[in-house]
Amino acid sequence: MSSFSETLFGVIENRISPVAGRLSSQRHVIAIRDGFIASMPFLIVGSFMLLFAHPPFAANSQWAFAQWWLGMADRYAEQIMMPYNMTMGIMALYIASAIAYNLAQGYKMNGFMAASLSLMAFLVVAAPQTNKGLPVMSLGGEGIFTAIMVALFSTELMHFLQKHNIGFKLPEQVPPKIRQSFDLLIPIIAIFLTLFPLSLWIQHQFHMLLPQAIMSIFAPIISASDSLPAILIAVLLCHLLWFAGIHGAVIVGGILQAFWLTNLGINQQDLTAGQPVTHVFIEPFWQFFIVIGGSGSTMGLVLLYLRSRSAHLRTIGKLSIIPGMFNINEPVIFGSPVVMNPLLFIPFICAPLVNATIAYTATRTELVNHVISLAPWTTPAPIGAAWSTGWDFRAIILVAVLVGISTLIYYPFFRMYERQLLQQERETLTAAESA
């Protein structure tokens, strides 16, 4: 191994891994990540309905089926959009409660109470009642960053009050259930003494709601997150971690989720408003174009393994092909092993970087549609890609091309590694024969 790669591996092992390890065990990071995971089913089902409301056909299509779908989507637009409006449309509500619930669990506090408190606090700042209705404008994508902050704040507040025993003291004889319902009184009052005045002040000062104010601060970061350099850095970091044997996707994806969902929210808003859809970097883009078959875009490598002359690699190939179709690739990563294997380092990092660049260019030049919907990350890549781009079948072709290219990238390194293994396998065989 050259001294350069030794230094590089040393840096990954000794510098990046411990930081990433600490970050991913950090209480608030875990709560945010798990809160997003818990909200995901609502968002997947809700954004699926958006696809029904927007058929992938031109208005003047001659196909009877297309005409029927277009007509239905037009006539029942409101009803079809209801599941979307009640899930994706107000996603920050789910996120605010789910993050608070998970953080409370981390502190061993009552999760349900923390979730309710956070929900209330979020509604206070994001949807102050006007004309007998709650404005939903800030409850979708625009509210995500506010939801995270409010959830952390209200749960920390609850934790602080509990830790310092600030609350109503009820006599021992009072049943625990009743005492519990009194426990929330002080935190609720505390929210109205802190967040509410802040929200009023911002409304008065800037004539906008807190979520809008926060979004205007975050706007530059959010638009930067949608650029190719940002995507490449995220991909690189994720794969350096994986290479060190750390589940990089959990860490990087957990942090990126807030940006992904914000970008998705903007795309969906533009779509429903009939505006051009412009944002690229959303989870399905990562999942189905960049890391096909799992981190490292290992689908190409698995295909090579299937026909390898090395018994070891062939076994891994057979073990990995089915889970790989559903984007689970621990068998390839640890079985090959890819982890800390200098021969596979270059393609493992390069294949996803190349995929990202090609897919980004293809999306920007409108060769494939932008992502407008979520699909579960375990969906096979071609299906997931078509699904999330609004049934754009060109996305399937793109996935096939990307798998082909990553196979080519892996090929020379695969051959080198195979030769090395074949040599070892021959040596074991001769040793067994002479014994």
Next chain:
Amino acid sequence: MNKILLCCAAGMSTSMVVQRMEKAAKDQGIELEIKAIGIEEFQQEIDKYDCCLLGPQIKYKLADFKPIADSLNKPISVINSMDYGMLNGAKILNDTLKLIQA
């Protein structure tokens, strides 16, 4: 009855290892209760099992989990990454049984 807890990032790939270990246990006539969980469930679950194995992709959690496991007197270790990748249920099972008996 041996009760084994497996822990990885989301409990997804460990559940494949669980299937292999269950099969190996059945072949060898060993009684086994085994469960795969994500890292966030570790604290709630560890008490109910004899030992805990971590997937190699979360080996960095060992430093956090070991004091907890030690205080409950439960052995804990990281699964050999090659065995994990090869889904070598029989080997992981045998290593685990040794860990419990040790």
